[in-house]
Amino acid sequence: MAITYPLTPPAAIRIASLRFSAISAVARNISPFTFSSQSYNWTGTMLSGDVECPPMNRADAEELIGFLIMAARGTFYFRDYANGTQRGNMSGSPQLNGAHVANTTTLTVDTGSGSWAVGDYIQLGTGSSSKLHKITQVNSATSYEIFPLLRTNYPDDTAIDYTDAVGVFRLGTTTCDWSIDTAKKYGLNFSIFEAINT
Amino acid sequence: MSRTIPAPLLASTTAAQLNPFFATSLDFDDGSVRYWTGYGTITIGSVTYAGLGAFSAISTIEETEDLAARGLKIDLTGVPNDLVAAALDEPYQGRTAAVRFGTLNADTGAVIDSITVFSGRMDTMVISNDGKQATIGIAVESKLVDFQRTRESRYTHEEQLRRYPADTGLEYVAGLQDKVIYWGNANATAFRTGGRDEPLNEEP
Numbered sequence: 001m002a003i004t005y006p007l008t009p010p011a012a013i014r015i016a017s018l019r020f021s022a023i024s025a026v027a028r029n030i031s032p033f034t035f036s037s038q039s040y041n042w043t044g045t046m047l048s049g050d051v052e053c054p055p056m057n058r059a060d061a062e063e064l065i066g067f068l069i070m071a072a073r074g075t076f077y078f079r080d081y082a083n084g085t086q087r088g089n090m091s092g093s094p095q096l097n098g099a100h101v102a103n104t105t106t107l108t109v110d111t112g113s114g115s116w117a118v119g120d121y122i123q124l125g126t127g128s129s130s131k132l133h134k135i136t137q138v139n140s141a142t143s144y145e146i147f148p149l150l151r152t153n154y155p156d157d158t159a160i161d162y163t164d165a166v167g168v169f170r171l172g173t174t175t176c177d178w179s180i181d182t183a184k185k186y187g188l189n190f191s192i193f194e195a196i197n198t
Numbered sequence: 199m200s201r202t203i204p205a206p207l208l209a210s211t212t213a214a215q216l217n218p219f220f221a222t223s224l225d226f227d228d229g230s231v232r233y234w235t236g237y238g239t240i241t242i243g244s245v246t247y248a249g250l251g252a253f254s255a256i257s258t259i260e261e262t263e264d265l266a267a268r269g270l271k272i273d274l275t276g277v278p279n280d281l282v283a284a285a286l287d288e289p290y291q292g293r294t295a296a297v298r299f300g301t302l303n304a305d306t307g308a309v310i311d312s313i314t315v316f317s318g319r320m321d322t323m324v325i326s327n328d329g330k331q332a333t334i335g336i337a338v339e340s341k342l343v344d345f346q347r348t349r350e351s352r353y354t355h356e357e358q359l360r361r362y363p364a365d366t367g368l369e370y371v372a373g374l375q376d377k378v379i380y381w382g383n384a385n386a387t388a389f390r391t392g393g394r395d396e397p398l399n400e401e402p
Contacts, residue, residue, distance in 0.1 A: 039215045041304065043236035101307040102238030102249070103217075150307075151237045196237075 005074035006128055006168045006195075010063040015081050016054040022134070022147055023048055043103050045148035047132060047167065048193035049078075061178065061186030068176040068190055075195040077166040079132065080121055084164045087117035096124075096158040097142065100150055105136075107144045109160065115141035116162065122146070123165035124154060132167025132194075151196065168195045207311035210301040217302040220256055221247045221312065222272055224320065224336065225294045233274070242298065242312050256297060269339040270297070270316055275331065282325065282334070290320045295338045317341065 025044030030037045053064065067076070094112025107122075116122070120135045129152075137145035172191030179187040210216050221234035221242060234240055234247040241247075257271040272295075300312025321337040351357060358368040 037214070041215055041217045043217070043219065043302070103236050103302060103307040104305065106305065149237075153238055 003070050007067060007071055007076040009076060010067050012060040012063045014054050014056055014060060015051055017052040018082055019050040021048045046194045050191045053188040055185035055187060058184060064188055065178055071171050072174040072176060075168045075170055078169040078192055079164060079166040086120040086162055088120055089114040090116050090162055094160045096154055096156060098156050100154040102150050102152050105145050105149045107146050109142050121165040123161040128168060130166055130168050132165055170195045203313060204311040207301060210310045217304050219300055219302060221298040223296045226288050226290055228288060240309055242309055269318060269337060272336045274334045290323055292319050295320050
């Protein structure tokens with residue numbers, strides 16, 4: 001059976017700490033005389049992260065090692081494993097209200113009830129087109145600012161997932177390292193960044 | 199040198215925050231390859247540019263006081279398939295390439311406006327793959343380089359007809375090249391000296 005990307009992390013994945021980074025391609029010009037500044041906001045925005053796993057027994061660790069070895073050559077789904085559920089009280093099946101254009105950050109939503117809170121994760125698209133976004137500002141119960149900006153155009157009524165929302169990521173390095181101590185406990189760390197190629 | 203920058207573009211580039219982009223157009227014989235430094239596609243003047251930001255770098259666009267031809271280099275990461283095909287199969291040298299600069303409306307994602315900041319001709323296309331990263335570098339030369347190219351044109355009957363099909367003004371040029379003409383003797387076919395029709399020195 002061939003490997004199918006994006007991979008799904010093993011259910012046995014254990015995470016001791018997650019460190020996410022929200023990266024924006026921004027250039028700044030600052031006058032050395034007046035400190036007047038201008039910001040060049042290029043379209044590039046991306047989520048990346050560092051994952052530290054706790055000491056694992058061999059059974060759990062080997063599942064993850066196998067996953068990481070395969071992931072080096074492709075993509076995989078990943079999410080904020082510490083925050084699979086929302087801070088807000090959105091319920092139902094929210095959808096995009098109207099067509100949304102790539103390179104924008106404002107999301108207009110309808111058909112759901114309640115609202116998300118800042119920091120909640122949402123998912124647009126499915127499968128290899130899954131995009132993970134974070135709510136950065138609540139304009140109203142039906143309007144939100146998100147990060148990263150939309151990577152593609154979305155039609156009206158596009159479904160929005162908000163429970164265990166995932167995006168498609170790649171490994172930060174293509175080398176998979178693990179350590180085994182005298183107690184046969186495995187140590188694993190890896191870094192990730194968004195796969196932006198669709 | 200006077201230049202025209204559309205007012206909306208000028209206004210957006212002087213704002214405290216701007217959303218700039220570059221767009222390139224490489225015009226091959228079999229069609230154009232167009233990219234821009236963003237996601238999705240944008241349309242500029244009915245021309246569509248593909249996104250994904252395959253750009254790695256655009257070298258400095260230079261202007262000089264003297265009349266000098268300054269080129270630039272466009273580096274693309276990932277080596278898009280259509281460019282590889284063009285680099286390997288198509289005669290790309292001398293085909294036009296252009297770089298545009300513009301700004302986006304941050305709220306709507308629409309193009310505010312854009313201008314052509316460089317236009318020239320493709321020179322070399324180098325595919326580089328070191329096992330870790332694949333890039334394709336396209337050297338684009340200014341159109342001024344054309345002035346350094348020798349344009350051969352000869353004063354021949356054929357060249358004249360090529361340029362002006364009805365002009366036979368150079369018809370006898372070739373025949374004149376080795377023609378011996380003696381001045382002062384309408385009937386002379388050989389060199390003569392002396393008076394009127396009397397040869398002074400007959401040639402042996």
